[in-house]
Amino acid sequence: MNSVEITNELAALLKGENTYHNLSVPQLIEKVLQRNEGSLTSTGAVRATTGTYTGRSPRDKYIVKEDSVADKVDWGSVNQKIAPDIFEKLYQKVLSYLSEKDEIFVFDGFAGADEKYRIPLKVVNEFAWHNLFAHQLFIKDETGSNDDGNPFSIVSAPTFKADPAVDGTRSETFIMISFEKRIVLIGGTEYAGEMKKSIFSVMNYLLPEAGILPMHCSANVGEEGDVALFFGLSGTGKTTLSADSSRKLIGDDEHGWSSTGVFNIEGGCYAKCIGLTKEKEPQIFDSISFGAVLENVVIDEKTKIADYENAFYTENTRAAYSIDSIDNIVVPSIAGHPSTMIFLTADAFGVLPPISKLTKEQAMYHFLSGYTSKLAGTERGITSPETTFSACFGSPFLPLPATRYAEMLGKKIEEHDVQVFLVNTGWTGGAYGTGKRMKLEYTRAMVQAALHGELDGAETIKDPLFGLNIPVHVPGVPDHVLLPEKTWENQQEYQQKARELAAEFKQNFKKFNTIDPQISELGGPAL
Structure with missing residues (x-):
């Protein structure tokens, strides 16, 4: 099976009567509530829980070992190889599985604020709240120019569970990247962060080929145009320290550094919110409003007020919101x-x-x-x-x-x-x-x-x-x-x-x- 046939099969799925393309935030929230995928908090944010998987599953992540990448990828425990035929069979199963769903949701957007280096994205979701997450985290397609490119597609089916004995995976969960097919295939996990980080992995492969340094960092800029980068793993304070009222935010987590400066890869922020208070982190706190997505945050069933101190589900409670919800940002998300x-x-x-x-x-x-x-x-x-x-x-x-x-x-x-x-x-x-x-x-x-x-x-x-x-x-x-x-x-x-x-x-x-x-x-x- 070649890439054209796979692309056409995905295209057929996207043309189905059960497919909703680029719903607005209010429409997606209505779907979330109708489908009992989540609930509204007192601020209008959507709260969803992710079941067993409340964080990334790095041991279930694979890169398809295709001819064009075989000699470039640093294979090992991080970049685990998977054979093309295994990927294609699983991909077909997921497409067939989604085609039988009453509703699936599609978001068109971009990764990369700099138009010279961005890639078009198509995010296909089984869950409406995952599509809302994509709407908040990636860069929206305001002009329809996404259709002019060759998009990298995320196909996410959280309730599809792999059979390791049949499908060649380690567990029921899989996150697979095919660079030749331009597909990210996700199944067996409801944790939305897998979508975000998979596209970051894609950009970490593509950008250096164009002479651009991809970086896991947040970035902001002062009144004099001085740009600062904040590197660090999850929980070290990137989001907290870059959200500074005296400086304009360029981006929360992922950036590229080209010959002209830095640019945000994303269109939103994905902040840890355990222990969040308005006094300590006012920008993050105030951004959790209508359209934002809360993952695994405990809420009071009567008042619908979020309890950010409560780690009942996980310490890794998260808030996903559009960067536009922050007042002092750089527009577009590009700086020197x-x-x-x-x-x-x-x-x-x-x-x-x-x-x-x-x-x-x-x-x-x-x-x-x-x-x-x-x-x-x-x-x-x-x-x-x-x-x-x-x-x-x-x-x-x-x-x-x-x-x-x-x-x-x-x-x-x-x-x-x-x-x-x-x-x-x-x-x-x-x-x-x-x-x-x-x-x-x-x-x-x-x-x-x-x-x-x-x-x-x-x-x-x-x-x-x-x-x-x-x-x-x-x-x-x-x-x-x-x-x-x-x-x-x-x-x-x-x-x-x-x-x-x-x-x-x-x-x-x-x-x-x-x-x-x-x-x-x-x-x-x-x-």
Whole structure:
């Protein structure tokens, strides 16, 4: 079966009488309520629950091993290969399954705010609330120009469960990307984030081919046009710290960096909302209004008020909303070259400084390392902080070798004289279980100082083990908080934990044996 036949079969499905194309937000909400897929909250947001799967299923994600990608993809436990014939058989089953549904929903839009580099998308959903999610997260097709391109299609059938013995999958769940067929096939999971992250994986493959660096980061811009990027894994604070009332938001989570500057890949935000309050995060709180989607958030059945403190379903409660719901945004979501980068980590060892300035070599080292503590609920099976090294702060979404992205980043840093900082939003005064999470007000103060250039010539102390340059003073932050060792009661325990983490950094970096040796020598811990 060739790609034309598969495309025609999808086209036939899309022409069916049971297919609704590009319904408006009110129409989709009506469908959600009619179909009992979710309920309305007091603010007009739709609340849905996702059953067993409340986070991504990385072990069930595959890339089809086709001739055009076989020699380019970095195959392994992240990019698992699946044979074309297995994909095609499963694809046919899903199309047949959807054709028998009373209703399916289609959204047409784009990934990429820069018209020169965007790709058209067609999102086909079994659930109306998933289509509403796509409406909020991707860039809407306002002009009908989507039809002029060759779209990458998401075909999502959450209630279709694979049979591993027959379908060649690991479990009932599957997320498969075919670059030749331009299809993302999803089944067996109701977690909407799989759609978003699959398209990010697609862009991480396509953009470098055009000389563009794809980045798992949020981005904003100040009044003087100064652009800042915030890198980090889920739960480290990208969304929270980039949502700054004094700066305009470019985007929440995914960006490309071209020869002219940065652009948002998405049209919306997908924020963690466990513990959300209006006082701490007013932009996010106020954006959860009519048309927004809440995943796995507990609501009071009488008042319909969301309880953001309640983790009954999962710690990974989420809010999906259009970037248009935020007042101070860049329209379109495009800006110039960054002047500042913030690498965010949540260190459960409690030994990394809350802020330190990085050299280019250190920036490449920590970008490749992508260290953090994976927080509870972001993936299935994670119930407490777990040490992880995720290359480029987004290893699950990188089809190409990580060193390719790091080398592109190093060139960009050098070319545009970017100031890079490592910010620890994790634990202080001890490791997880003993210490406490860094206060958000302190982190905000440190980030603001970095963005305003207050740390460019500041006095620093060099950490003897990690080689990091730590400012001795930051306005609004007690001086002792800046030096991790001073926040621990037991200095011997601190030294032991620091050495443990440094050893893990060293061990992890051994896999990047194709990178310039100087990156390891000048960027990593001195063990």
